[in-house]
Amino acid sequence: MDKPRVFADFHNANTQGRLRLNCTGTIEDLARQKIWLRDAQELTLYSEDLEVDGIVRYSTEENVWVAVINWDEIREQENYLIQESKLNR
Secondary structure (H helix, E strand, O other), rough: OOOOEEEOOOOOOOOOOEEEEOOOHHHHHHOOOOOOOOOOOOEEEEEEEEEEEEEEEEOOOOOEEEEEEEEEOOOOOOOOHHHHHHHHH
């Protein structure tokens, strides 16, 4: 089963390197896909031409849902790059 794909702001990480899942784009994606976050849920997180797999956790320190990711496993989305190059012709 594919992981849900949800927008995340890669610049909105906490001091532990976890992505906060509280930006407008994330909330809109979650609502559109009718996703309720839960502990240990797997997501694919994306922003513009980047994506990474993550595990959802609740940060009691910040009172917000976050995603634990491996920053070394961020990958470029090939489809985005192809679409972008077609638009720039």
